[in-house]
Each structure stands twice: as structure tokens, then as C-alpha cells.
Amino acid sequence: MSIDSFGAKDSLEVNGTTYAYYRLDKVPGQERLPYSLKVLLENLLRTEDGANITHDDIAFLGEWDADSEPDHEIQFTPARVIMQDFTGVPCIVDLATMREAMADLGGDPSKINPLSPAEMVIDHSVIADVFGSPQALRVNTDLEYERNRERYQFLRWGQTAFDDFKVVPPGTGIVHQVNIEHLARVVFPREVNGELVAYPDTCVGTDSHTTMVNGLGVVGWGVGGIEAEAAMLGQPVSMLIPRVVGFKLTGKLPEGATATDLVLTITDRLRKHGVVGKFVEFYGPGVAQVPLANRATIGNMSPEYGSTIAIFPIDQITLEYLRLTGRSEDQIALVEAYAKAQGLWFDPEVTAEYSEYLELDLSTVVPSIAGPKRPQDRIALADARQAFATALPNYASDLTKSVDAAIGEQPVTLSNGLVGIAAITSCTNTSNPSVMVAAGLVAKKAAEKGLQRKPWVKTTLAPGSQVVTSYLERAGLTPYLDQLGFDVVGYGCTTCIGNSGPLIPAVSKAVNSDDVVVVSVLSGNRNFEGRINPDVKMNYLASPPLVVAYALAGSMDLDLTTEPIGQDDQGNSVFLRDIWPTPTEIEDVIASAIDPQMYTTSYADVFAGDERWQTLPTPEGKVFEWDATSTYVRKPPYFDDMPAKPAPVRDICGARVLLKLGDSxxxxxxxxxxAIKVDSPAGQYLTSHGVERKDFNSYGSRRGNHEVMIRGTFANIRLRNQIAPGTEGGFTRDFTQPDGPVTTVYDASVNYQARGIPLVVLAGKEYGSGSSRDWAAKGTMLLGVRAVIAESYERIHRSNLIGMGVLPLQFPAGTSAASLGLTGEEAFSISGVTDLNAGITPKTVEVTATAPDGKTTRFDAIVRIDTPGERHYYLHGGIMQYVLRALKG
Structure with a gap:
């Protein structure tokens, strides 16, 4: 219970039900705060305990200085935790392991249990092996269950063993769409100590795109799995009060521009402005012109421009979406009444105080794509062909390369720029009926003119929820999408996380034998190198209707705005403008094809699953019985021989460089x-355990096995380690051997650790950007890395490194490994780390790098332990160890 030093507790009656709530207007200065900081303020008011959260913390936030740099730490307690299965499985593995460790320390294992609602959506395991067939969904789902049986059995155990932990089974939809369509409460009604309390819905999630829920006015963002575990166990998230960027919207989108074009424009603007670690909040008269689905699309892409959140406030459009998606009238009434009572209801005439200001006239947005390797590299569609030609020399040894081949009975010529994958993917856009209906209408108009996808294009449709399938079918658009090869391949995150499945064999052969450069076009949010498919070097983000258009065109070496996309039955040229739907056409379909009943039916029994899920044999008991032969789920070593009290941290001496990396x-x-390659350390491990190549599955599906994951850390096929020049992938030099021969990162790590030699990683700017992958930190630690020295970090990965006991350091401003003359062959010592034992965080530590010839380079590295909470985690060897000791008492 809050000690309520501001006397903020009051009651609110809605439709005959009385809720306790904590009034924001009791805090001086709150009326000028941005929406997002008001939500944080309520969080502090409600959880004030006089220790972690004090009267002064609340008063400080009320008097927030918009111009100040973040320097005040607060403890944020999210209302719930949401997970997807790739990142969620390790969370449940760790919780199961913590139960054993608690027993070993003489504590009560049942204390290891979610104290906040925790929900997992299994959506990352389906692979688009089969496509362009009515059987694609069934076959891919069967393969998913076959490959992931052990993992799913483990999750079924977790569903019964842990309280307040629910699992949405496979084949339902993607986590972010299920979140906005069903799980999000917007305002949370929850019984606390026998009293019904209303408060803003907030969440943290184990996927960086958790920010999609920001479109509903829910403050939530992605964290690493280790932070999520702590939140589940009642630990607040330690954070600095951020700067808030106010982004004013005016005007309305012009005809022909989609939500995807808008979000790519915003991503471009915000990346250039610089919003890493900041909150972005949208305001102004243009907000009312942005449908909820578009708001969610914009929120989803927050990690791509680097902000912690990108939020829209609650307004009438929010209520209409809640009603559309089948929320109860009582819940909708609560959201409206609470938002208005707390000053959280959007008023376009009122502008809060912001740290920085930006503005966008929506009418200036033009059709766009982004690529070939970063989501912020926006290209106007009219410039796409030239931009491709400009980028091609970075990927092709022969710019005019083409080969003759056959696909089935059809002879084809495969050349640079051919579209190998055209994927309507689930994460960013399939939650948005306007772009999905637009894709269906493009398919309809194209099919009616006799157009077909090019035979070399692998076409996939992975809806974000079953509702998408329902309204496409009701609108009569599914047959046309199927006709062009966009049959449903699964409900989950497929192509955008590398689960694209193999290319058409002739195309794969052209890539690997003839060095033809293939592109992918997908409606997702990530197009980083090596992510989509190992055979595809250039990847472009585009709206779903443009994905269909590029499948028809078959090549990036084409100007869709001026050149024909194909020929009709009579041989007449067909242009993109001929098959592009008007806004009225799209709106008419949406109005006739979507209703609340679709959502209530789809989510009526969402946690039950189908017969395959319900008949899975499920282990029982509060402590999991580990199978020593399992190659999917194994007990990790984080708590092996862990003492009841942590040993003092030590300086780092005689460390060697495992990797020296560049920017981004x-x-x-x-x-x-x-995919796991046969000749990789992970592949060799699986082979040695009797796993056949066809059963390797993906790294993501084996995240519950640390032995596989450590062997795959730093093994991305596009990684370039500067101390092993001429290599690409997971290679380094092993300085335990004479002359430092090149070997795999994993094998070198084994040799270093056998000799007790600590390791460091050197890196450039924006180290650790991208998804909130806990294994990026876990694998780093398990490889023996004690410290990372980078020019700058993205927020989540820096935090995760600390959560695993790895020290994040930063080069002094204006310097880098290159400017200091570091080659990576030096031995490193880091002194001053022991100052942390005295309860203070030093601003810098001294780094001494000694080259093979004895030359020394010294510099003061900035310690990026940014909050007292992070210092506690580091002192305990990681966040899990800290929580375990805290719960043990």
C-alpha cells in the first residue's frame, strides 16, 4: 500500500462500480507535464513506500524541468509483463532455475513466482517453409509443433506451475497485435488488498516492439528478458526521468500515402533528430487525423528511431478502437472516466511542456520504402530504382550479372535486383486494416487484369491475428491474394526475424553459385544485414500493397511510379496507378468487412489453444525436472555455487580482446x-548430441539451451571482426596461441577461459541497437567477456549487459579505438572498478592497453552504470542474483 504523503487517494464511480485511484492534481506542477510523465507520476503516487519511492521523488517529477538533462532516478513499477516465446522461454527457464537456487540457499521456492500479471504469446517459432499453397498454413504449423515440442511442453508446465502466468498458444497471432487487440487494458482495474483500484495500464515486454501498445496510450517498452524477470518478481524498473520530445502533427495524409509511408517518414526524421533514450509524444491537430491502427504502427517502430516510447494520448479514437475490438462497455466507460478525471484525455488545444519540439505536416508524406539495410534509410518510391543502382556496387562483384535458369517448367533469366522474397509480415503492418485491405485490393485489381507474381518470388502472408484473415475473407479479397501466391503461411513473426524459410531453389543456386544479388521486400520493421535470409543481401521495408506490387514486378531495378508493372491479358501495359486503390475504396471495404464480433469470437478462449496444444503431455510439480538429454531446454549455470552474499567486485587485469567492432x-x-549451420560450433554441438541436420531448427527456438546459444553468440554471417580481417561471421584471433591464429569466437573463448584470461569487446557507435535480445548479453557474459568499451550504446543492451554482470564502458568523447591507435592485439587492464564496492559509482575508470611491443595507451573510460539500481545489479553479478538474494532475505 502507498503511504500517500500527498493525500492523493480518492474514489471514482463508473457505471455503479467504485474504484480507488490516486489523483494527479494533488501534485503541484502536474498540469503542465506531458501525458507520458503524468502516467509515470501516477505510478509513483500509487507505489510510494518512503524508501524506493519517496515524497521527494514525486515532488521532483511534478516540478520536472523540461530543459534539464536526465539525472534523477525513479523506480517504475509496470502493471504487467508481456513476452514472446523466443525471449520468453529463457525467462521461464531462468525462473525455474531460480526456484532450485532458492531451495539451495535454504529459501522457499514458491517465492519465485510472478507478482505482476505475465502473459506470453507464442509467435516466433513458425517458419515459412511452404508458401503459395492452400496447405501452407497446415504444413508449417505441423512442422512448428514437431520442431518445438519440447519447448511447448515446458511452457505448458510453466502455465500450471506459476501463478498469474498465461500463455497464448501457437497459431493465434503476434504478440504486439494480440496485445493491442485483446490484452491491453488501457486503464487497469485490479483488486489490491481487498480494494478495487484503477490505474493506467503500463507494461514492459521482452520484445523491443512492445511500444506498439503506445498507440493505445499505454506506456510500455521493450526490456531484456532479465529485466522482465525482475519485473515479474516485483522489482521496479530503475530509470532516469527522460527528456520528452513533443512531435506536433498537422494536416492529413494525402491520397496514395499509407501508414507505412508515414512511419518511415517519422523514422527518418527522428533518427536524424536524435531521440535515443527519450520519450516521444505526439500532439497537435493532426493527431485526430491518425487512426488508431496508424498510431500503433508508429509506436511499433519506436526502436527503429531509438526512442524509449512513442506515444499517443487517450481520446475518442482510442475508445472507438476499444469498442471495435470487443472490449466491454464497462471497461470502455472506465477508460473514458479515468482519463478525464486525471487530465489524461487528449485536448488538441493544449500543449504540454516538452524538452524538444518537432513538427510534421502529414500532407507532405509520399510513398516510400527503406533500405537496403537500415529502417531509417528512407527512399521516396520515385527514387527507389536509382537508390538501388547506387547501393548495388556495395553488394555485387558484377553489376550486370544474370543467369539463365528454370523454375519448374518455366525458363527464366535471373539478374541482380530480382525480388527473391515478397513478404507481408505480421509485426508492424498487419494490425492495420487500411494497409491490409489495400494489399488485398491491389491483388484483386492485378488478378483481374491477368497479372501474376514473377515465378522467382517467394510470396508469404503472415497475419498478425486471426481477425485479419476473417475480414479479408469477408471482403472477398482472400482468393485474389491466394491467386498471387500470398496464401497464409502462419500466424507469427516469420520473415522479419529470419524465419523466411528457404528461397526457391533456382534462386538460391543463382545466389550461391553465380553471385546474383537478390533483394527482399517486406512489410516489417527490421531489415538489418543477415536478418531476413542468408541468401539475401539487400532488404527493403515497404507497405503491404507495395509488397504485392514488387511481387508482380519481380525486381527492384524498376521505377514503379513511371514504368509498367506488367502486361494484362491483351498485352497492354499495366502501371501501379492502375491497380492502386483509392482511400474511399479502402474505407468502404473496412466499413463492410470488420465488426466487433470478429474480435470477440477470435479471442473468446484465447488461452485454451487447439487440440494439438491441449493434448501435449505436460510435466507437473512446482520444480521442473530437467531432462539431461534435451537439446532445447537445459538448466543454465548462472547460479552454480552462488554464495548467499556477493563477493566484492574486482579490477580487470590482463584481459584480451575477443572482438573489435565498428559502428551500428x-x-x-x-x-x-x-538458421544453424552444420559446420558452426552450435551445429557441431547438436550433431554430437545426435540431432540430424533437418531437426536443427533455429537459434531462436533453442534459446532455452545455453550450450547452443553461447556457441552462436557473435556468429552472425555479416559480422566483421576487425582483429580477424578478411573474415565475415563469428571469427576472431586466439592470442593464447603463438601468432594469434584465426578461429571461431566460441573456440577462442574456451581457450581463454581455460587459462583464466578475462575478455573485453571494443566497439563503435550505437553498440547493441535493435531488438531487446537478452542473449546478446547472456552470451557475451558466458563467453567470458567482463567489459565492453564502446563509443555509444543503445539503451536496452547497455542495461542488459549490467544485468548479466558485464561492465559497459564508453570511450571519452571524441575518441575511439581507432583514434587511440588500438588494434585489438593489446592486453587490457581496467582499474577503479573496486570503487563500486564503497557504494559509489565512479564517473570513469582507467584503462591501460599494452601492445605486443610493450607500448602502453591509457585513457579514462566513462562508466555507463547510470543508476544506483544498476550499481546494485552489477555488484551482485547480475540482476537475477540480486533478486534471488533479495527474495531470500
Whole structure:
């Protein structure tokens, strides 16, 4: 219970039900705060305990100075935790392991249990092996269950063993869409100590695109799995009060521009402005012109421009969406009454105080794509052909390369720029009926003119929920999508996380034998190198209707705005403008094809699952019985021989460099993802355990096995380690051997650890950008890395490194490994780390790098332990160890 030093507790009656709530207007200064900070303020009011959260913390936030740099730490307690299965399985593995560790320490294992509602959506395991067939969904789902049986049995155990933990089974939809369509409460009604309390719905999630829920006015963002575990166990999220960027919207989208074009424009603007670690909040008269689905699309892409959240406030459009998606009238009434009582209801005439200001006239948005390797690299569609030609020399050894081949009975010529994958993917856009209906209408108009996808294009449709399938079928658009090869391949995150399945064999052969450069076009949010498919070097983000258009065109070497996309039955040229639907056509279909009943029917029994899920044999008991032969789920070593009290931290001496990396190294480069190669350390491990190549599955599906994951850390096929020049992938030099021969990162790590030699990683700017992959930090730690020294970090990965006991350091401003003359062959010592034992965080530590010839380079590295809470985690060797000791008492 809150000690309520502001006397903020009051009651609110809605439709005959009385709710306790904490009034924001009791805090001086709150009326000028941005919406997002008001939500944080309520969080502090309600959880004030005089220790972690004090009267002064609340008063400080009320008097927030918009111009100040973040320097005040607060403890944020999210209302719930949401997970997807790739990142969620390790969470449940860790909780199961913590139960055993608690027993070993003499504590009560049942204390390891979610204290906040925790929900998992299984959506990352389906692979688009089969496509362009009515049987694609069934076959891919059968394969999914076959490959992931052990994992799913483990999750079924977790569903019964842990309280307040629910699982949405496979084949339902993607986590973010299920979140906005069903799980999000917007305002949370919950019984606390026998009293019904209303408060803003907030969440943290184990996927960086948790921010999609920001479109509903829900403050939530992605965290690493280790932070999520702590939140589930009642630990608040330690954070600095952020700067808030006010983004004013005016005007309305012009005809022909989609939500995807808008979000790519916003991504471009915000990346250039610089919003890493900040909150972005939309305001102004244009907000009313942005449908809820578009708001969710914009929120989804928050990690792509680097902000912590990108939020829209609650308004009438929010209520209409809640009604459309089948929420109860009592819940909708609560949302409206609470938002208006708390000053959280959007008023376009009122502008809060913001730290920085931006503005966009929606009428200036033009059709766009982004690529070939970063979501912020926006290209106007009219410039796409030239931009491709400009980028091609970076990927092709022969710019005019083409080969003759046959696909089935059809002879084809395959050349640079051919579209190997055209994927309508689930994460960003399939929650948006306007772009999905637009894709269906493009397919309809194209099919009626006799157009077909090019035979070399792998076409996939992965709806974000079953509702999408329902309204496309009701609108009569499904047959046309199927006719062009866009049959449903699964309900989950497929192509955008590398689960694209193999290319058409002739295309794959052209890539691997003839060095033809293939592109993908997808409606997702990530197009980083090596992410989509190992055979595809250039990847472009586009709206769903443009994905269909590129499947018809078959090539990126084409100007869709001026050149024919194909020929009709009479041989007449067909242009994109001939098959592009008008806004009225789209709106008419939406009005006739979508209703609340679709949502209530789809989600009526969402946690039950189908017969396959219900008949899975499920282990029983509060402590999991580990199978020593399992290659999917194994007990990790984090708590092996853990003492009841942590030992003091030590300085780092005689460390060697495991990797020296450049700028924009993402968590995709670090964390194991995608297919497992036979000759890789992970492949060799699986082979040695009797697993056949066809059963390797993906790294993501084996995240519950640390032995596989450690072997795949830093093994991305596009990673370039500067101390192993001429290599690409997971290679380094092993300085335990004479002359430092090149070997795999994993094998070098084994040799270093056998000799007790600590390791460091050197990196450039924006280290760890991308998804909130906990294994990017877990694998780093398990490889023996004690510290990372980078020019700058993205928020989540820096936090995750600390959560695993790895020290994040930053080069002094204006310097880098290159400017300091570091080659990576030096031995590193880091002194001053022991100052942390005294309960203070030093601003810098001294780094000494000694080259093979004895030359020394010294510099003061900035310690990126940013909050006292993070210092506690580091001192305990990680966040899990800290929580375990805290719960043990």
C-alpha cells in the first residue's frame, strides 16, 4: 500500500462500480507535464513506500524541468509483463532455475513466482517453409509443433506451475497485435488488498516492439528478458526521468500515402533528430487525423528511431478502437472516466511542456520504402530504382550479372535486383486494416487484369491475428491474394526475424553459385544485414500493397511510379496507378468487412489453444525436472555455487580482446538468430548430441539451451571482426596461441577461459541497437567477456549487459579505438572498478592497453552504470542474483 504523503487517494464511480485511484492534481506542477510523465507520476503516487519511492521523488517529477538533462532516478513499477516465446522461454527457464537456487540457499521456492500479471504469446517459432499453397498454413504449423515440442511442453508446465502466468498458444497471432487487440487494458482495474483500484495500464515486454501498445496510450517498452524477470518478481524498473520530445502533427495524409509511408517518414526524421533514450509524444491537430491502427504502427517502430516510447494520448479514437475490438462497455466507460478525471484525455488545444519540439505536416508524406539495410534509410518510391543502382556496387562483384535458369517448367533469366522474397509480415503492418485491405485490393485489381507474381518470388502472408484473415475473407479479397501466391503461411513473426524459410531453389543456386544479388521486400520493421535470409543481401521495408506490387514486378531495378508493372491479358501495359486503390475504396471495404464480433469470437478462449496444444503431455510439480538429454531446454549455470552474499567486485587485469567492432553493431549481430549451420560450433554441438541436420531448427527456438546459444553468440554471417580481417561471421584471433591464429569466437573463448584470461569487446557507435535480445548479453557474459568499451550504446543492451554482470564502458568523447591507435592485439587492464564496492559509482575508470611491443595507451573510460539500481545489479553479478538474494532475505 502507498503511504500517500500527498493525500492523493480518492474514489471514482463508473457505471455503479467504485474504484480507488490516486489523483494527479494533488501534485503541484502536474498540469503542465506531458501525458507520458503524468502516467509515470501516477505510478509513483500509487507505489510510494518512503524508501524506493519517496515524497521527494514525486515532488521532483511534478516540478520536472523540461530543459534539464536526465539525472534523477525513479523506480517504475509496470502493471504487467508481456513476452514472446523466443525471449520468453529463457525467462521461464531462468525462473525455474531460480526456484532450485532458492531451495539451495535454504529459501522457499514458491517465492519465485510472478507478482505482476505475465502473459506470453507464442509467435516466433513458425517458419515459412511452404508458401503459395492452400496447405501452407497446415504444413508449417505441423512442422512448428514437431520442431518445438519440447519447448511447448515446458511452457505448458510453466502455465500450471506459476501463478498469474498465461500463455497464448501457437497459431493465434503476434504478440504486439494480440496485445493491442485483446490484452491491453488501457486503464487497469485490479483488486489490491481487498480494494478495487484503477490505474493506467503500463507494461514492459521482452520484445523491443512492445511500444506498439503506445498507440493505445499505454506506456510500455521493450526490456531484456532479465529485466522482465525482475519485473515479474516485483522489482521496479530503475530509470532516469527522460527528456520528452513533443512531435506536433498537422494536416492529413494525402491520397496514395499509407501508414507505412508515414512511419518511415517519422523514422527518418527522428533518427536524424536524435531521440535515443527519450520519450516521444505526439500532439497537435493532426493527431485526430491518425487512426488508431496508424498510431500503433508508429509506436511499433519506436526502436527503429531509438526512442524509449512513442506515444499517443487517450481520446475518442482510442475508445472507438476499444469498442471495435470487443472490449466491454464497462471497461470502455472506465477508460473514458479515468482519463478525464486525471487530465489524461487528449485536448488538441493544449500543449504540454516538452524538452524538444518537432513538427510534421502529414500532407507532405509520399510513398516510400527503406533500405537496403537500415529502417531509417528512407527512399521516396520515385527514387527507389536509382537508390538501388547506387547501393548495388556495395553488394555485387558484377553489376550486370544474370543467369539463365528454370523454375519448374518455366525458363527464366535471373539478374541482380530480382525480388527473391515478397513478404507481408505480421509485426508492424498487419494490425492495420487500411494497409491490409489495400494489399488485398491491389491483388484483386492485378488478378483481374491477368497479372501474376514473377515465378522467382517467394510470396508469404503472415497475419498478425486471426481477425485479419476473417475480414479479408469477408471482403472477398482472400482468393485474389491466394491467386498471387500470398496464401497464409502462419500466424507469427516469420520473415522479419529470419524465419523466411528457404528461397526457391533456382534462386538460391543463382545466389550461391553465380553471385546474383537478390533483394527482399517486406512489410516489417527490421531489415538489418543477415536478418531476413542468408541468401539475401539487400532488404527493403515497404507497405503491404507495395509488397504485392514488387511481387508482380519481380525486381527492384524498376521505377514503379513511371514504368509498367506488367502486361494484362491483351498485352497492354499495366502501371501501379492502375491497380492502386483509392482511400474511399479502402474505407468502404473496412466499413463492410470488420465488426466487433470478429474480435470477440477470435479471442473468446484465447488461452485454451487447439487440440494439438491441449493434448501435449505436460510435466507437473512446482520444480521442473530437467531432462539431461534435451537439446532445447537445459538448466543454465548462472547460479552454480552462488554464495548467499556477493563477493566484492574486482579490477580487470590482463584481459584480451575477443572482438573489435565498428559502428551500428546490432543485437542481431551479437545474439544468435536464424538458421544453424552444420559446420558452426552450435551445429557441431547438436550433431554430437545426435540431432540430424533437418531437426536443427533455429537459434531462436533453442534459446532455452545455453550450450547452443553461447556457441552462436557473435556468429552472425555479416559480422566483421576487425582483429580477424578478411573474415565475415563469428571469427576472431586466439592470442593464447603463438601468432594469434584465426578461429571461431566460441573456440577462442574456451581457450581463454581455460587459462583464466578475462575478455573485453571494443566497439563503435550505437553498440547493441535493435531488438531487446537478452542473449546478446547472456552470451557475451558466458563467453567470458567482463567489459565492453564502446563509443555509444543503445539503451536496452547497455542495461542488459549490467544485468548479466558485464561492465559497459564508453570511450571519452571524441575518441575511439581507432583514434587511440588500438588494434585489438593489446592486453587490457581496467582499474577503479573496486570503487563500486564503497557504494559509489565512479564517473570513469582507467584503462591501460599494452601492445605486443610493450607500448602502453591509457585513457579514462566513462562508466555507463547510470543508476544506483544498476550499481546494485552489477555488484551482485547480475540482476537475477540480486533478486534471488533479495527474495531470500
Amino acid at each position: 553493431v546490432t543485437t542481431d549481430h551479437i545474439s544468435p538468430a536464424g
